[in-house]
Amino acid sequence: MEDLGENTTVLSSLRSLNNFISQRVDGGAGLDASASAPGSLQMQYQQSMQLEERAEQIRAKSHIIQVEREKMQMQLSHKRARVELERAASTSARSYEREVDRNQELLTRIRQLQDREAEAEEKMKEQLEHSRQCKQSLDAANKRLREKEDGLAEASETISELKGRISELQWSVMNQEMQVKGLESEKQELQEQLDLQLRKWQEANQKIQELQAGQEARTEQEQKIKDLEQKLFLQEQDSAIVKSMKSELVRLPKMERELKQLKEENAYLREMRETNGLLREEVEGLQRKLSRQEKMQENLVDLELEKERLLAKLQSWERLDQTTGLSISVRELDKVRQQLQEEVRQVSAQLLEERKKRETHEALARRLQKRVLLLTKERDGMRAILGSYDSELTPAEYSPQLTRRMREAEDMVQKVHAHSSEMEAQLSQALEELGSQKQRADMLEMELKVLQAQAGPTEQSVLLSREEASELRVKVEELEGERSRLEEDKRRLEAQLEHLTLQGDYDQSKTKVLHLSMNPAREAQQSRRQDQARLQEECEQLRKLVCALERGGPVPADLEAACLPSSKEVAGHGTRGHQDAAAGDGVLADGARAHRAAPAAPGQHPRLPWRPHPRPLQPPDPGLAPSPAASPAARPCARPAAQPCARPSARPCHPALRPALRPALRPALPPHSELGGGSAGARGWWRHPTHCTTRTTAARTGGRT
Amino acid sequence: MRNADLSCSHWHSRCQSRKRARPQSLEQGITLRGSTDIVAEFFWFGINSILYQRGIYPAETFTRVQKYGLPLLVTADPELVKYLHTVVGQLKDWLCMCSVQKLVVVISNLENGEVLERWQFDVECDKTARDDGAPREKSLQAIQAEIRSVIRQITAAVTFLPLLEVSCSFDLLIYTDKDLVVPEKWEECGPQFIASSEQVRLRSFTTTIHKVDSAVAYKSPVSD
Numbered sequence: 001m002e003d004l005g006e007n008t009t010v011l012s013s014l015r016s017l018n019n020f021i022s023q024r025v026d027g028g029a030g031l032d033a034s035a036s037a038p039g040s041l042q043m044q045y046q047q048s049m050q051l052e053e054r055a056e057q058i059r060a061k062s063h064i065i066q067v068e069r070e071k072m073q074m075q076l077s078h079k080r081a082r083v084e085l086e087r088a089a090s091t092s093a094r095s096y097e098r099e100v101d102r103n104q105e106l107l108t109r110i111r112q113l114q115d116r117e118a119e120a121e122e123k124m125k126e127q128l129e130h131s132r133q134c135k136q137s138l139d140a141a142n143k144r145l146r147e148k149e150d151g152l153a154e155a156s157e158t159i160s161e162l163k164g165r166i167s168e169l170q171w172s173v174m175n176q177e178m179q180v181k182g183l184e185s186e187k188q189e190l191q192e193q194l195d196l197q198l199r200k201w202q203e204a205n206q207k208i209q210e211l212q213a214g215q216e217a218r219t220e221q222e223q224k225i226k227d228l229e230q231k232l233f234l235q236e237q238d239s240a241i242v243k244s245m246k247s248e249l250v251r252l253p254k255m256e257r258e259l260k261q262l263k264e265e266n267a268y269l270r271e272m273r274e275t276n277g278l279l280r281e282e283v284e285g286l287q288r289k290l291s292r293q294e295k296m297q298e299n300l301v302d303l304e305l306e307k308e309r310l311l312a313k314l315q316s317w318e319r320l321d322q323t324t325g326l327s328i329s330v331r332e333l334d335k336v337r338q339q340l341q342e343e344v345r346q347v348s349a350q351l352l353e354e355r356k357k358r359e360t361h362e363a364l365a366r367r368l369q370k371r372v373l374l375l376t377k378e379r380d381g382m383r384a385i386l387g388s389y390d391s392e393l394t395p396a397e398y399s400p401q402l403t404r405r406m407r408e409a410e411d412m413v414q415k416v417h418a419h420s421s422e423m424e425a426q427l428s429q430a431l432e433e434l435g436s437q438k439q440r441a442d443m444l445e446m447e448l449k450v451l452q453a454q455a456g457p458t459e460q461s462v463l464l465s466r467e468e469a470s471e472l473r474v475k476v477e478e479l480e481g482e483r484s485r486l487e488e489d490k491r492r493l494e495a496q497l498e499h500l501t502l503q504g505d506y507d508q509s510k511t512k513v514l515h516l517s518m519n520p521a522r523e524a525q526q527s528r529r530q531d532q533a534r535l536q537e538e539c540e541q542l543r544k545l546v547c548a549l550e551r552g553g554p555v556p557a558d559l560e561a562a563c564l565p566s567s568k569e570v571a572g573h574g575t576r577g578h579q580d581a582a583a584g585d586g587v588l589a590d591g592a593r594a595h596r597a598a599p600a601a602p603g604q605h606p607r608l609p610w611r612p613h614p615r616p617l618q619p620p621d622p623g624l625a626p627s628p629a630a631s632p633a634a635r636p637c638a639r640p641a642a643q644p645c646a647r648p649s650a651r652p653c654h655p656a657l658r659p660a661l662r663p664a665l666r667p668a669l670p671p672h673s674e675l676g677g678g679s680a681g682a683r684g685w686w687r688h689p690t691h692c693t694t695r696t697t698a699a700r701t702g703g704r705t
Numbered sequence: 706m707r708n709a710d711l712s713c714s715h716w717h718s719r720c721q722s723r724k725r726a727r728p729q730s731l732e733q734g735i736t737l738r739g740s741t742d743i744v745a746e747f748f749w750f751g752i753n754s755i756l757y758q759r760g761i762y763p764a765e766t767f768t769r770v771q772k773y774g775l776p777l778l779v780t781a782d783p784e785l786v787k788y789l790h791t792v793v794g795q796l797k798d799w800l801c802m803c804s805v806q807k808l809v810v811v812i813s814n815l816e817n818g819e820v821l822e823r824w825q826f827d828v829e830c831d832k833t834a835r836d837d838g839a840p841r842e843k844s845l846q847a848i849q850a851e852i853r854s855v856i857r858q859i860t861a862a863v864t865f866l867p868l869l870e871v872s873c874s875f876d877l878l879i880y881t882d883k884d885l886v887v888p889e890k891w892e893e894c895g896p897q898f899i900a901s902s903e904q905v906r907l908r909s910f911t912t913t914i915h916k917v918d919s920a921v922a923y924k925s926p927v928s929d
């Protein structure tokens with residue numbers, strides 16, 4: 001564009017030039033007419049030529065520029081064309097390549113499609129074959145289906161037949177089940193019967209075992225009896241022997257007694273001899289003591305005299321003291337006296353010690369002298385032995401025996417020395433002990449003397465103490481005797497107390513005994529009393545009725561009416577009163593059965609109705625017994641029939657056996673009433689009053705009529 | 706009788722439930738309450754055993770229960786059960802207060818009221834257990850073993866006791882402290898000794914709080 005710009009400027013400049021020129025030509029023409037100068041015209045012509053030249057130059061330049069411009073434009077257009085050509089070439093090349101690619105792709109596609117066609121054709125063939133096969137198979141299957149349908153039809157026919165049979169079989173099964181149930185029920189019944197039989201069998205076995213045990217016990221007891229009889233016989237024999245020996249034996253104790261007596265006399269005489277010796281020594285000792293005591297007494301008397309003198313002096317001194325006023329207190333005197341006594345004791349102790357020392361020294365001296373004597377004797381003996389040996393040795397030869405003997409002798413000597421030294425040591429110990437004992441005895445004597453001097457009375461105190469000791473001993477013995485007696489009493493009383501507490505005794509101050517007011521014993525007694533009263537009333541009414549009937553006259557209506565309800569009451573209360581002692585519901589069956597088993601009592605009044613138990617179930621009254629009215633009357637009503645009231649009032653079946661019999665009897669409930677009287681006892685105890693009362697009254701009425 | 710069974714079993718289950726309710730007191734040790742329960746239960750079963758063994762009531766009125774490892778028989782008679790309940794219940798209260806000294810089962814002849822047998826149970830209570838509440842160490846099995854031996858002895862005593870040939874009734878006496886308040890329906894009575902009796906001392910058992918000694922006294926059989 002610059003070129004264009006330049007071109008425009010060039011063009012503009014051209015224009016301006018042209019304009020100038022045009023002007024100048026006009027001007028020039030104008031100037032030419034002027035005749036100014038030919039010279040100015042030349043210059044103008046030169047100038048115009050210059051200007052033309054310039055204009056031509058400029059035109060040339062502009063032409064060049066235009067050409068150059070065109071050239072550039074041509075170049076540009078050429079470039080553009082070339083570029084466009086290149087672009088077109090490229091684009092054509094690309095399009096060519098694309099076309100090539102497309103061709104290739106199309107070729108490949110064609111091939112693929114051809115392949116696919118081939119495959120498809122193959123598949124088609126295969127499928128055609130497959131379809132043919134399928135058709136064939138279908139045909140085959142169709143055939144089979146038809147066959148199966150035929151078979152199914154047959155099977156259904158058979159099924160229908162079988163269903164018919166099944167229904168028939170079910171019917172038969174039901175029939176059989178019914179039969180089975182019936183059989184099972186029969187079986188259960190039979191099993192129950194079997195159980196009952198088993199139980200009976202077990203009871204029988206138990207009874208058998210009990211009987212066997214009883215028999216064994218009996219045999220054992222018979223054996224024991226035999227053993228005891230044998231023992232008794234042996235003992236009788238022994239007693240006969242004993243009696244024969246008794247006479248001899250009677251002599252024996254006498255002999256033994258004599259022997260004992262002689263032995264005792266011997267021992268006694270020996271003791272007497274010894275005691276005689278001892279007594280003689282004691283007597284000598286006592287005599288010496290007596291002499292010493294007499295000397296002491298003389299000393300004492302002297303001392304008392306001195307004491308009196310001293311007392312007199314003291315009194316005189318005291319009087320002096322009172323008159324003079326010297327205060328010499330008793331305490332000081334006592335102190336002085338005690339001091340003097342202590343000094344005396346010390347001096348006496350020293351004296352005793354010195355005496356003892358002297359004695360020990362003397363004893364030592366004696367011992368030493370004895371020892372010296374012994375030693376010298378030994379030495380002499382040894383010298384003699386040695387001399388004898390020497391004398392023997394000089395003619396004889398040295399022999400080992402002699403040396404041995406020598407050694408033995410020396411050993412013996414040493415042993416003897418040792419023994420003697422031991423003995424001497426023991427002797428010295430004994431002597432020392434003796435000396436110490438003597439010293440103690442002397443000390444005690446001194447103390448005794450001192451005490452005696454202090455006390456005043458001499459031998460009487462000793463005697464008194466001896467008397468006191470004997471009295472105390474006697475008292476002690478008495479007390480010990482009392483104590484033993486008291487202990488025995490205590491033991492006896494304790495045993496009594498224990499016995500009483502076991503019996504039930506108690507200390508009334510500390511204990512009291514309580515019980516419930518309505519206790520079974522009281523209730524039983526009350527019911528018993530009520531029954532008794534009722535029964536007595538009944539009895540009286542029945543007696544009246546009997547009397548009336550005996551008279552033969554018409555029975556008074558009120559009596560009869562009274563008797564009928566009373567008999568009812570008898571039956572009712574009798575059952576209540578006397579079945580109360582029976583069990584609860586368990587007895588009902590037994591009672592009813594027993595009633596059924598019992599025929600109407602012979603001799604029973606026809607008018608007295610035989611009433612069954614109106615109230616079978618009653619709360620039992622504890623521990624009720626048959627009434628005394630019934631029990632003595634039961635005796636005449638003894639009937640050998642299987643009725644439990646044949647027994648007297650005492651119960652035949654012991655309560656001790658009842659626990660053993662109870663388990664045995666419990667399963668035997670049904671046949672119970674058929675058993676004899678003995679085994680029926682346990683159960684019948686509570687039942688017999690019922691029958692007894694009604695039957696006793698019946699018997700009584702029957703008897704009276 | 707069903708009612709009686711129910712009441713007896715109900716009381717029994719009540720005992721057991723009471724035990725279950727306080728298992729600690731009986732397993733960890735014996736407290737005063739536990740000891741009174743044990744002793745009261747023993748009396749319940751012991752009195753029932755005596756009534757059965759001596760035939761005071763018919764055997765059919767007794768039902769079998771298992772207790773202390775033994776098959777024991779207790780009555781099913783409702784009146785009797787009610788009576789025994791009353792007495793044993795009151796006894797339990799008095800045992801807690803340690804006021805009971807003895808329990809006596811007196812068996813007497815119905816006709817003349819003569820006492821034929823006396824079963825005496827001496828109760829010694831350790832009063833210190835009332836003051837401190839610490840449970841004592843004694844295993845329940847040991848106590849039950851002792852009770853078992855006592856009940857076996859009661860059963861075996863029947864072999865040497867004289868036969869009760871007359872109809873008898875029984876009564877329960879309780880020896881208490883003098884200062885005890887007598888409840889209503891209870892009254893004082895005599896000790897009901899046997900005139901000439903022989904006594905046999907039976908075994909005893911102890912719960913470390915209560916000690917129960919048993920003895921039976923029976924009328925000396927008259928030599929023919």
